[in-house]
Amino acid sequence: MENFIYHSPTKIVFGVDAEKECGREIKIHGKKVLLHYGGGSIKKSGLYDVVIEALKNEGIEVYELGGVKPNPTLSMVYEGIKICKEHKIEAILAVGGGSVIDSAKAIALGAKHKNDVWDFFSGKDVPSNGALPVGVILTIPASGSETSVSTVITNEKTIEKISYRNQINRPVFALMNPVLTYTIPMYNTCAGIVDIFSHTMERYFTNAEDVNFTSELCEATMRSIIEVAPHILKNPQDYGSRAEIMWIATISHNGILETGRIADWASHKIEHELSAFYDVTHGAGLSIIIPAWMKYVYRHDLDQFVRFANKVCNIKNIGSKEEITLKGIEYIKNFFKSLGMPTSFEEANLPSDKIDIMAKKATKTGPVGQFVKLYDGDVLEIYKLAL
Amino acid sequence: MENFIYHSPTKIVFGVDAEKECGREIKIHGKKVLLHYGGGSIKKSGLYDVVIEALKNEGIEVYELGGVKPNPTLSMVYEGIKICKEHKIEAILAVGGGSVIDSAKAIALGAKHKNDVWDFFSGKDVPSNGALPVGVILTIPASGSETSVSTVITNEKTIEKISYRNQINRPVFALMNPVLTYTIPMYNTCAGIVDIFSHTMERYFTNAEDVNFTSELCEATMRSIIEVAPHILKNPQDYGSRAEIMWIATISHNGILETGRIADWASHKIEHELSAFYDVTHGAGLSIIIPAWMKYVYRHDLDQFVRFANKVCNIKNIGSKEEITLKGIEYIKNFFKSLGMPTSFEEANLPSDKIDIMAKKATKTGPVGQFVKLYDGDVLEIYKLAL
Numbered sequence: 001m002e003n004f005i006y007h008s009p010t011k012i013v014f015g016v017d018a019e020k021e022c023g024r025e026i027k028i029h030g031k032k033v034l035l036h037y038g039g040g041s042i043k044k045s046g047l048y049d050v051v052i053e054a055l056k057n058e059g060i061e062v063y064e065l066g067g068v069k070p071n072p073t074l075s076m077v078y079e080g081i082k083i084c085k086e087h088k089i090e091a092i093l094a095v096g097g098g099s100v101i102d103s104a105k106a107i108a109l110g111a112k113h114k115n116d117v118w119d120f121f122s123g124k125d126v127p128s129n130g131a132l133p134v135g136v137i138l139t140i141p142a143s144g145s146e147t148s149v150s151t152v153i154t155n156e157k158t159i160e161k162i163s164y165r166n167q168i169n170r171p172v173f174a175l176m177n178p179v180l181t182y183t184i185p186m187y188n189t190c191a192g193i194v195d196i197f198s199h200t201m202e203r204y205f206t207n208a209e210d211v212n213f214t215s216e217l218c219e220a221t222m223r224s225i226i227e228v229a230p231h232i233l234k235n236p237q238d239y240g241s242r243a244e245i246m247w248i249a250t251i252s253h254n255g256i257l258e259t260g261r262i263a264d265w266a267s268h269k270i271e272h273e274l275s276a277f278y279d280v281t282h283g284a285g286l287s288i289i290i291p292a293w294m295k296y297v298y299r300h301d302l303d304q305f306v307r308f309a310n311k312v313c314n315i316k317n318i319g320s321k322e323e324i325t326l327k328g329i330e331y332i333k334n335f336f337k338s339l340g341m342p343t344s345f346e347e348a349n350l351p352s353d354k355i356d357i358m359a360k361k362a363t364k365t366g367p368v369g370q371f372v373k374l375y376d377g378d379v380l381e382i383y384k385l386a387l
Numbered sequence: 388m389e390n391f392i393y394h395s396p397t398k399i400v401f402g403v404d405a406e407k408e409c410g411r412e413i414k415i416h417g418k419k420v421l422l423h424y425g426g427g428s429i430k431k432s433g434l435y436d437v438v439i440e441a442l443k444n445e446g447i448e449v450y451e452l453g454g455v456k457p458n459p460t461l462s463m464v465y466e467g468i469k470i471c472k473e474h475k476i477e478a479i480l481a482v483g484g485g486s487v488i489d490s491a492k493a494i495a496l497g498a499k500h501k502n503d504v505w506d507f508f509s510g511k512d513v514p515s516n517g518a519l520p521v522g523v524i525l526t527i528p529a530s531g532s533e534t535s536v537s538t539v540i541t542n543e544k545t546i547e548k549i550s551y552r553n554q555i556n557r558p559v560f561a562l563m564n565p566v567l568t569y570t571i572p573m574y575n576t577c578a579g580i581v582d583i584f585s586h587t588m589e590r591y592f593t594n595a596e597d598v599n600f601t602s603e604l605c606e607a608t609m610r611s612i613i614e615v616a617p618h619i620l621k622n623p624q625d626y627g628s629r630a631e632i633m634w635i636a637t638i639s640h641n642g643i644l645e646t647g648r649i650a651d652w653a654s655h656k657i658e659h660e661l662s663a664f665y666d667v668t669h670g671a672g673l674s675i676i677i678p679a680w681m682k683y684v685y686r687h688d689l690d691q692f693v694r695f696a697n698k699v700c701n702i703k704n705i706g707s708k709e710e711i712t713l714k715g716i717e718y719i720k721n722f723f724k725s726l727g728m729p730t731s732f733e734e735a736n737l738p739s740d741k742i743d744i745m746a747k748k749a750t751k752t753g754p755v756g757q758f759v760k761l762y763d764g765d766v767l768e769i770y771k772l773a774l
Binding site for chain 2: 001002003004005006007008009010011012013014015016018030111178209210211212213214216217220221223224227228239243244247248254256259260269
């Protein structure tokens with residue numbers, strides 16, 4: 001087991017009406033609050049009014065920045081930072097899914113620094129002055145950003161999508177009401193499920209030793225995702241299933257499943273080029289890349305892939321280790337298909353003419369992945385396996 | 388799934404030499420520190436010197452209270468509170484296992500109040516002024532107290548052993564070096580393993596619905612305990628196995644496995660009378676009570692016990708549900724025996740003449756258990772099944 005530091009202080013309030021706690025919770029951190037949200041669905045659903053009322057009840061001074069889009073942009077982050085600095089904002093309340101939360105985290109960092117926030121992402125600079133506290137009302141379970149250390153921002157000018165991980169990025173609270181997720185379109189629900197699965201899978205395949213316990217936890221998590229998904233497809237308003245996937249999403253990405261392990265993250269980095277170049281939904285990009293990544297790397301540790309096939313994919317130990325592994329990969333591919341997700345460039349109607357450039361960009365700062373280190377040539381092969 | 392609040396802000400530093408961080412970590416919370424420890428084994432092992440050096444290096448003013456014994460006493464807690472108040476102590480550093488940490492938590496509560504700390508335990512009063520920050524260097528993985536909300540104190544005068552749960556009891560940090568656990572005597576190691584198992588099991592059997600995910604996590608945890616235990620018995624100085632059990636102990640009791648569930652806690656409450664009356668090691672008391680509790684309650688939800696037998700005890704689905712369940716219970720009993728733990732009063736050389744009084748005391752404030760509510764007559768039957 002690897003040495004580790006684990007510190008996940010985000011307070012979770014989970015269940016019916018959790019969002020109504022936003023006034024009381026944000027007040028602990030500040031009275032001048034930036035309310036940050038997406039394309040306006042929270043106004044249609046009535047959530048916006050509930051939030052405003054709860055904030056007003058606690059005497060919070062509210063500033064607003066709506067309009068965050070999937071693959072949140074640096075330009076929006078700059079806009080948020082400007083508002084925070086101008087009005088001396090003390091805390092940010094993000095109402096939405098991963099894009100809104102990631103945008104809020106980046107704004108929270110930038111608001112506390114004179115430096116260009118993008119330099120933290122690109123690795124040119126490190127934050128020296130913390131971040132504004134970010135509270136979350138989660139409406140889309142997928143990214144795990146509500147408790148995670150990461151924020152992923154796209155720089156539209158340079159076509160770079162970069163993930164920045166730092167303990168100070170963790171939100172101070174997350175309010176999670178599964179009922180709010182009933183109306184997520186099924187495509188987005190399913191893209192979210194792939195993302196959740198990937199967050200556990202990226203931590204599961206590892207070269208760390210003596211980590212059977214966390215391997216068991218990862219397997220339990222992946223099995224639970226596969227178990228609950230069809231119930232959501234069948235009945236999007238089933239509270240129990242929506243609650244399960246919402247909580248799985250958080251646990252998959254709050255770091256607990258990574259303790260003592262060395263996580264991989266190759267699939268995410270290879271996928272990031274897909275969404276940066278083609279604005280593909282992150283989960284759909286992952287469902288294309290993951291099976292191809294698996295096919296490319298499994299020989300590195302066949303026993304681990306056999307265990308995965310046995311314990312996660314319920315594949316019996318019949319045939320060679322390679323056959324069992326390939327059945328496991330096929331099982332995951334079919335699981336993604338059952339969610340209506342693409343598992344190839346072709347199924348997603350993506351052109352293949354840029355895969356050379358994408359492979360180079362993905363490995364610009366060095367090889368990707370810890371399970372197997374992948375250079376541009378390797379990444380290109382993975383794109384080819386995914387065509 | 389039940390609504391829940393989950394907030395576990397304890398910072399974990401895990402791995403070789405983690406204890407050396409104690410000066411830097413405690414300094415964040417205070418410069419006047421009470422160093423609290425047990426019977427002196429930390430002096431023999433050299434840990435005491437390491438800690439003192441790390442504290443002095445950071446300019447910490449150190450006060451000391453050693454001598455905590457298993458089943459920590461209220462009189463020692465009062466002594467600690469007196470020292471804290473006299474010297475205006477700002478933080479407590481607990482170096483030891485569950486007894487020392489629980490004692491430190493109770494001192495931390497009492498030090499911030501004029502009220503009698505025992506009234507918080509007995510339910511006569513509630514804390515209004517928080518608690519001193521408690522940091523931990525863990526030397527015995529078992530109680531999970533290093534991140535948990537609980538502290539269990541024995542009032543020697545009234546022969547009452549009471550657990551008090553409150554969010555403010557969570558330590559601010561826990562330094563966990565598996566190497567420090569190499570020298571724990573095998574009996575105590577194994578009693579700890581039973582305790583760890585029980586912390587997950589008490590959360591596993593539940594009447595909550597739509598909790599497959601956390602059920603899976605609990606099963607993964609219990610399987611991991613059963614898997615790793617023989618490796619520790621065989622080689623007490625195997626880093627990987629000691630690290631696994633140390634981390635399992637924390638996860639078993641930090642509340643994550645209870646999210647959305649209704650935990651039971653009957654076995655703990657029934658056991659507490661054993662340790663209060665006979666000063667039995669907590670884990671040894673649990674290994675006596677748990678199989679008897681299972682035998683008494685399994686008919687309440689046969690399907691859950693069949694799942695337990697299948698997934699945790701690896702019992703095949705052959706025979707009636709009752710037969711499968713009883714095989715599962717036998718498997719757990721044998722697991723405890725393999726650890727050298729007693730599974731009956733007789734094996735522990737305990738008299739049976741007080742079980743009537745014990746059953747009444749265990750249920751003094753009402754029935755125990757949430758899975759099945761048990762009254763004094765039920766508890767008496769469980770003691771009888773355990774004779």
